Amino acid sequence: MSSLDEHRREVVERLARLDDELAALRTARASDPADDEHDPEGSTLSSDWSRLTGLRADAVVQLELADAALASEADGTYGVCVTCGRQIPPERLAVRPAARQCVACANRG
Ligand SMILES: [Zn+2]
Structure with missing residues (x-):
């Protein structure tokens, strides 16, 4: 799983x-x-x-x-930022498995 x-x-x-x-x-x-x-x-x-x-x-x-x-x-x-298309860092996905944006894009709102 x-x-x-x-x-x-x-x-x-x-x-x-x-x-x-x-x-x-x-x-x-x-x-x-x-x-x-x-x-x-x-x-x-x-x-x-x-x-x-x-x-x-x-x-x-x-x-x-x-x-x-x-x-x-x-x-x-999965794991690709929906906004900028870059890979979302694995440590972010470990904390927020359902994250769809990288930290930079998420912070930009
Ligand atoms: Zn991004």
């Missing part, structure tokens, strides 16, 4: 875990229809909710990147 497959599996697992937490939170909110504005418990649920949905959005992006990287691995362009 390549590090990319492993990376994707981790992202999928993270996403599943976040979905579980969000589902549990949704249940907690439904069983306690308190006023979010004035109930400290309610506002804790709200901030948990926005933290988890933020993390989930991140994970969805990571998953898309991992899928794109796997596709590029299949067509032989």
Whole structure:
């Protein structure tokens, strides 16, 4: 299994875990229809909710990147910067297996 497959599996697992937490939170909110504005418990649920949905959005992006990287691995362009066409350094790919840009291009935005 390549590090990319492993990376994707981790992202999928993270996403599943976040979905579980969000589902549990949704249940907690439904069983306690308190006023979010004035109930400290309610506002804790709200901030948990926005933290988890933020993390989930991140994970969805990571998953898309991992899928794109796997596709590029299949067509032989994996590890090549999509912007400048140079090879992405292996140490960067080790840290971010789904990176599609070299550091210079990623920093340029
Ligand atoms: Zn580049």
